[in-house]
Amino acid sequence: MFEYHGWINVLETAEAEDDDIRVVEARLREIADGIQRRIDDLASPYLLDLRWMNGSLFLHLGGQPNHPAPSLLDLFREVGERAPGSYGLLHVRDDEDGAHGNDVRVLRMVRGRVTEHTEALLSPCVPVLEDPFAG
Template sequence: MFEYHGWINVLETAEAEDDDIGLVEARLREIAEGIRRRIDEIATPYLLDLRWMNGSLFLHLAGHPNHRDPEIVDFFREVGERAPGSYGLLHVRDDEDHPHGNDVRVLRMVRGRVTEHTEPLLSPCIPVLEDPFEG
């Protein structure tokens, strides 16, 4: 089982916006088009949504396939490479990920760079989220 939930605020840069807002928006629209093409290539049946909200670009992703989909984690990292000012979180629960099969892992994106951590609020999955199996 592979469960994931995440979001990214897609930003070209972490710098304060230029004086020319039109140029900043045009560059972000180019980034958005590249991300949209990748979303179409991935063609997942799960949530993979890129949208503008109040002038800002956000990506939301979530799913629950039977097995790990490395393309999802790779795509999360790729967005940070395309838009190095971006930040966001991707929570992943993967029971086939040894030695982290009993943890919820969080991929943290800051300034486009991704690091991986154990999510202390949801780990260990047993007994925090589920009772132990009583066979």
């Protein structure tokens, strides 16, 4: 089982913007178009929602396929490459991961760069989230 839940605030840059707001929005719309094309290419049956909220662009993703979905992890990283001011979190549980099969992992995006950590609030999965197998 592979479970993932996350979000990204998509930002072109982490710098304060002095440019005309229309120019900034136009650049971000170009980034949004590229991300949306990538989402459409994935054709995932799970949650991949790119939307504008109060003038800001957000990507929400979640699902639970039977096996790991490297393309979704690639998408998370790709957003940071396309929009290096972006930040967000992606929580992943992959019981097929030999090194971290009993952990919830969190991919942390800050200024477009992704690092991976163990989520201390939800790990180890057994016994924090589930009881040990009794039989």
